[in-house]
Every structure is written in C-alpha cells, then in structure tokens.
Amino acid sequence: MKKYPLTLLAVFVLSACGGGGDESNTDSGTDPATPPSSNYVSGNVVQSGSNGYLEYPTTDIGSGYYCADNSDKYFESASVIVYANSAVSDNDMMAVATNVQNNAEPAYNAMKFTELSLSDFKPEYSPQIASNLINYREYNNQSVSEYVYSGIYNQVEWHSFYEIADHYQSLSPKETLVANEYLIKFHDQDDSYFSKRSKKIVVCLSPGMGNSRFAEGTFHGINFAEPKADNRVLQSVYAKHELIHHVQMQHYRISSGGAILIYSLPRWLTEGQAIYLAGQSIAKRSEVSSTSIDDMNNALDLNLYYPEYGLAYSYIHLNNNIDAINSLYTKTASDLISFEEAFDSIGLKNHYGEVMTYSSFKANYQTWVANWN
Ligand SMILES: [Zn+2]
Structure with missing residues (x-):
C-alpha cells in the first residue's frame, strides 16, 4: 500500500522561486518593437469601490500580489482586464490591454488552441484549491465521502493522496468543474479563495517589476512592469511570449501545496x-x-x-x-x-x-x- 505524508507536498513549494514564467532582462527578443497603437481596444475603466468592481484574484498570481494589495482600478476590454494603481495613466492600461488582447489569438493558435477552445479547456477554479478540495478528510459529511468514492475517486486507490491527485489531474475540464462545484458547497461561498476565476486574461501592472524582471506569465494572465518603467510591455513579442506561459499553465487542474509545478x-x-x-x-x-x-x-x-x-x-x-x-x-x-x-x-x-x-x-x-x- 502506498502511503505518503501530505507534508511532502510542501517541499515543492520551495522550488517555485525563480519561476518558470519569469522574464528577466535578457535580450531574447530581437524583433522590431511594435509601436504602441493609438487605436486602443474598446473597454471601460472601473474604479475600486464602484459597483461590480471585480477584485484581483488571490491565488496563483506570482508577483501579482502587488495588484491584490494595491491596485485601485482596472481597464476591462472584451478579453482582458488590466489592474493598476492610480499612479498609472488610463492610457497605459489601455495600451497594455490592446497589446495583450491583440496577441491572444495568435499565442493560443501557436499552442494549438483558439480563444474558444482554450476557454473550454481552462480550469474554472484555482488549481491550488483542488488539492484541498479532493482531500476528503476535510469533510465531515457522509455524502461527500460517497461522492468522492463513487464519483471522482472511482477506481482509484483513494487512501493515497498522490493517487487521488493524479486521478483528479486526468479528469476532463467538465468533470473537474462538476467535482469542484460539488465540493465547494462545503466551504464558505464568500471566500474569494473558492471563487470562479475570470474568463478574461488578468494582467497586473506592478511597480515591483521592471529593470531586472519585467514580465511573468501566470495562471490568470500576465504580470508586467508599468509601461513607463519598461517599454517592452507594449511590444507584441513579449505579450505573445507571456501568453504562451499562460496557456502552459492551463494544463494544471491541480497544484501541489500552493505552487503550480510548471516551475520545476x-x-x-x-x-x-x-x-x-x-x-x-x-x-x-x-x-x-x-x-x-x-x-x-x-x-x-x-x-x-x-x-x-x-x-x-x-x-x-x-x-x-x-x-x-x-x-x-x-x-x-x-x-x-x-x-x-x-x-x-x-x-x-x-x-x-x-x-x-x-x-x-x-x-x-x-x-x-x-x-x-
Ligand atoms: Zn518566459
């Protein structure tokens, strides 16, 4: 019988430093810069505190922790939401949204997805919470046990967390959604940790990035330096590069103990x-x-x-x-x-x-x- 302590999972969090989706100041792109377009994609600036303001996500955000704590507005277009603090001009948010939105379909196509097929494929909840959700020991409820044994844990050596994790990762996106929605009912519905992710690409403009490190692809989208700190965030090639990292991460239905394992x-x-x-x-x-x-x-x-x-x-x-x-x-x-x-x-x-x-x-x-x- 395989039996592994859950604490083993914590080991892998450490390897997240240094980041698979990190971009540092390497001269890896020699393509000519695409000049910032004066024709921005259409959308709206929304101020924090206003009705319907969407909070920045709390999980799988890398350096986006800055936006989780400090952003006070965003620009939302058809497929992108760009968060920033009030020191960033609306035009800069719009320029970044335009660059990201215009490069999304080409990046997805390069990864053999379309915007539509990626939308179907993306996990709707954080891969971080999956590792908690499938740990049946957290649920003091008979129906959950029955569900997990006969449903998502079917044919699985359910006493092994690792076996369950592997099985969970093999579920189709639809099955993952069904499992998540069943199990989330046993948690605080208002906790943003359990909230559904945005369908849109979530971008954080972070003053913590720039110079030595200006871009990072994440599960939710991209973290960029502010355009005034590094003009590369307005260049097509970098948007595309980070969007490819973003697509890579959509293959993760589960992450171990707080880190998406792409970093290893x-x-x-x-x-x-x-x-x-x-x-x-x-x-x-x-x-x-x-x-x-x-x-x-x-x-x-x-x-x-x-x-x-x-x-x-x-x-x-x-x-x-x-x-x-x-x-x-x-x-x-x-x-x-x-x-x-x-x-x-x-x-x-x-x-x-x-x-x-x-x-x-x-x-x-x-x-x-x-x-x-
Ligand atoms: Zn990269």
Missing part, C-alpha cells in the same frame, strides 16, 4: 516553447556544440541560455505533435511522476523518427541537432 520543469521546455512560438530569436543549429541539455538543466543563471532553450525546444517541436509535447505539463502536474518518466511515457521522436527516452535525448541532443537538416 526544465526551462528548455517552458521558456524554449515560449521563445520559439513567440517568434523570438533562437540559437543556430551550428552553435549546438557549445551547450548541452545538461548545461541548460544545471545552469545556475536561469537567464543565461534563452536562445539555447529555444533551439532545444525547436528540435522537439519540429519532430513531434504539440499536443504530445503539451501533455508533459498535464502528466507532471500532480507530481506523481517525474519529468523524465513523463517524457519517456509519451513516445517523443527524434528527427530520424525514432522514439527517444529523455536520457537518449540528453545524451544525443548535440549530435542529432548537428546532423539535422
């Missing part, structure tokens, strides 16, 4: 995918001999190898189906299996069309890319 995946996957699919420059194939996958995986400076991440990802991307690649997020989300086990389980191929294991990919990457036409 190799950056050649998470950053490489965002760089490559956003159209940023990547290392040349002829330069592959200088950097191995181990070099990237073991780098102390997480920002050193952005172009190399892009090249490594491009090798996987151009020889495989992106749905299979994206299943790496889903499969590792519950932390039941390691990245290496997930990689080996999906049959990714090299450019010869041969199935490769993660260890063979790591061992042969430089040789294969050098011979790859």
